[in-house]
Amino acid sequence: MHFLPGTKTADSHWQFRIYSPATEMSSRQTRGIILRLTGHGESDKIVTLYSPDLGRVTGIAKGAYRSKKRFVNKLELFSLLDITYRPPRTGGLIFLNEAELENPFLTLRSRHNRYTTASLACELIMRFTGEHDPDPEIFAILLWLLESVNQGNQPLKTGALFHLRLLKSCGYQPDLGRCCSCKIRVNNTRSFALQPATGSLICNRCNSNVNTSGFFLSLQTIKFLQAAQQLHINQLQRLQMSEKSAREALQILYRYSQHLLQRDIHSWKFVLEDSTLKGEKNPAAKKRGPAL
Numbered sequence: 001m002h003f004l005p006g007t008k009t010a011d012s013h014w015q016f017r018i019y020s021p022a023t024e025m026s027s028r029q030t031r032g033i034i035l036r037l038t039g040h041g042e043s044d045k046i047v048t049l050y051s052p053d054l055g056r057v058t059g060i061a062k063g064a065y066r067s068k069k070r071f072v073n074k075l076e077l078f079s080l081l082d083i084t085y086r087p088p089r090t091g092g093l094i095f096l097n098e099a100e101l102e103n104p105f106l107t108l109r110s111r112h113n114r115y116t117t118a119s120l121a122c123e124l125i126m127r128f129t130g131e132h133d134p135d136p137e138i139f140a141i142l143l144w145l146l147e148s149v150n151q152g153n154q155p156l157k158t159g160a161l162f163h164l165r166l167l168k169s170c171g172y173q174p175d176l177g178r179c180c181s182c183k184i185r186v187n188n189t190r191s192f193a194l195q196p197a198t199g200s201l202i203c204n205r206c207n208s209n210v211n212t213s214g215f216f217l218s219l220q221t222i223k224f225l226q227a228a229q230q231l232h233i234n235q236l237q238r239l240q241m242s243e244k245s246a247r248e249a250l251q252i253l254y255r256y257s258q259h260l261l262q263r264d265i266h267s268w269k270f271v272l273e274d275s276t277l278k279g280e281k282n283p284a285a286k287k288r289g290p291a292l
C-alpha cells in the first residue's frame, strides 16, 4: 500500500488517495436490480440485488445514508444500477463501493398497482432463485417486467406473463398442451385444470373433481398462456388478454408456485386486492402493503 500524489482542496488541505493493489484489482462491475433494501446501523444499507453475472446477491453499502456521491437517491427498490463492488473473501456479503443509476423506474414506487406487481416479481425472484446462481434470462425477464409496467402496460397481464416465463426459466414450465391422462388436446368440449403437483393439465372426464378443485382454466386463458410460452420476451406485450383472464392466470400460477415452494407468496394477495380498486394510488398512503 502507498500514497498516490495528493491534490489540494479549497481549504488548503491536501487529500491523498490510498492505493492498494489488492483492493483496486478486486473491484468489479456489474448491473443489478434491487429486490430488497433494509437499513443497517445508523448509516449503512443491506441491499439484495439480482445481477446477470452474480445472480441473487446481498451486499452492504457502507455510509449509504451519508454519501451523496456514491449512493443517495440510487439505492431504491426496483432501481436498475451499475455497481462497483468487491466480492467477499469467503461467502457473505459483497461490498458495494459505488452505484450509478441506470433507471429508477420512478412510477413503480408512486403508483400502487405498479408497485404491487413489481413487488410480486421481486418476491418470486427471491423465492425461486438461489444465491450466487446467475441466469441472464431471469435478469432479462425481470428487467422486461419493470420496464413494461413502468411504461404503463397492464400490470396484471404483465405480472402473469412474467410469472409464467420465470417458471420456464427455473425449469417448472407448466405443460398446457393436452390432458396428462387421456392425452386429448385442449379444446372447447372439455374443461381443463392445472394439477399443482405435476404442472400438467387434466380434463374433466379424467378428474371428476376438476370444477371444484379451484385450478380450472378457461380455454381462452390456456391459449393465451400457450402463446406466451413460445414468444420472445420483446413480443409478449403483443398478446391481448382480458383482465379476467389475467386474474385467472395469476391465480393458477400462484397456487402452482405455492405448491412448488411449499410456502406462501405474500405479495400476491396485494396484487389481486389492488386490481379491484379503481385508479392508482400512492403506496405511501396505503397502510398495508407487501413486505419483501
Ligand SMILES: [Zn+2]
Residues within 6 Å of the ligand: 179, 180, 181, 182, 183, 184, 202, 203, 204, 205, 206
Ligand atoms: Zn383426460
